[in-house]
Amino acid sequence: MTPKVIILFSGKRKCGKDFLTDHLKTRFGDECEIIKISQPIKSHWAKEKCLNLDELLSDGEYKEQYRLDMIKWSDEMREHDYGCFCKAACQNATDKPIWIVSDIRRQTDIQWFKENYGHLIKTIRLKADEETRKERGFKFKSGVDDVVSECGLDDYSEWDLIIDNGKNRKTLDKQLSSVMALINSL
Numbered sequence: 001m002t003p004k005v006i007i008l009f010s011g012k013r014k015c016g017k018d019f020l021t022d023h024l025k026t027r028f029g030d031e032c033e034i035i036k037i038s039q040p041i042k043s044h045w046a047k048e049k050c051l052n053l054d055e056l057l058s059d060g061e062y063k064e065q066y067r068l069d070m071i072k073w074s075d076e077m078r079e080h081d082y083g084c085f086c087k088a089a090c091q092n093a094t095d096k097p098i099w100i101v102s103d104i105r106r107q108t109d110i111q112w113f114k115e116n117y118g119h120l121i122k123t124i125r126l127k128a129d130e131e132t133r134k135e136r137g138f139k140f141k142s143g144v145d146d147v148v149s150e151c152g153l154d155d156y157s158e159w160d161l162i163i164d165n166g167k168n169r170k171t172l173d174k175q176l177s178s179v180m181a182l183i184n185s186l
């Protein structure tokens with residue numbers, strides 16, 4: 001069974017994608033499934049290199065050690081099939097009315113979801129000023145922050161909603177309400 005709505009979240013490192021999508025999950029509970037495109041990438045990588053998958057998936061230094069290698073490897077895979085990780089992530093998802101994809105990074109990610117789920121899609125861009133992102137642990141890294149996985153959607157302009165999660169952000173309640181309103185608009 002397909003979901004009733006799929007929300008695609010995008011945003012740069014440490015803008016708060018996990019933070020906001022985790023809070024949405026708390027609000028929606030059993031109605032909602034969080035999908036991470038990075039999940040099939042990380043589980044493959046963990047298996048191949050005998051790494052701790054939970055650590056790779058969590059918000060810590062551990063994943064930063066492997067980010068560059070994972071980007072390179074996953075880009076090679078995408079050259080053969082741009083939707084391979086989107087497809088794998090969705091195949092692993094459970095049957096819930098709301099899917100929240102927390103880490104859309106490329107135009108081709110949006111393309112794949114549109115091709116496969118069309119009118120169910122809503123897109124959200126999270127923004128945060130660089131100072132705030134730095135306070136949250138962001139450090140510019142060449143090969144990570146200046147490549148397509150981080151910048152591929154900088155020029156995308158068709159977001160259904162843009163949420164500021166930087167120093168001028170609204171309250172969490174208002175941020176979440178704006179997402180709820182978007183979902184209810186479908």
Ligand SMILES: Nc1ncnc2c1ncn2[C@@H]1O[C@H](COP(=O)(O)OP(=O)(O)OP(=O)(O)O)[C@@H](O)[C@H]1O
Binds near residue numbers: 016019165
């Ligand atoms: N609105 C907020 N209020 C308080 N803390 C926040 C807020 N948004 C994010 N944070 C904190 O900032 C840190 C980074 O956020 P998060 O991990 O959600 O970013 P991300 O966009 O998922 O990053 P990455 O791309 O590196 O996975 C976390 O410790 C998170 O708790």
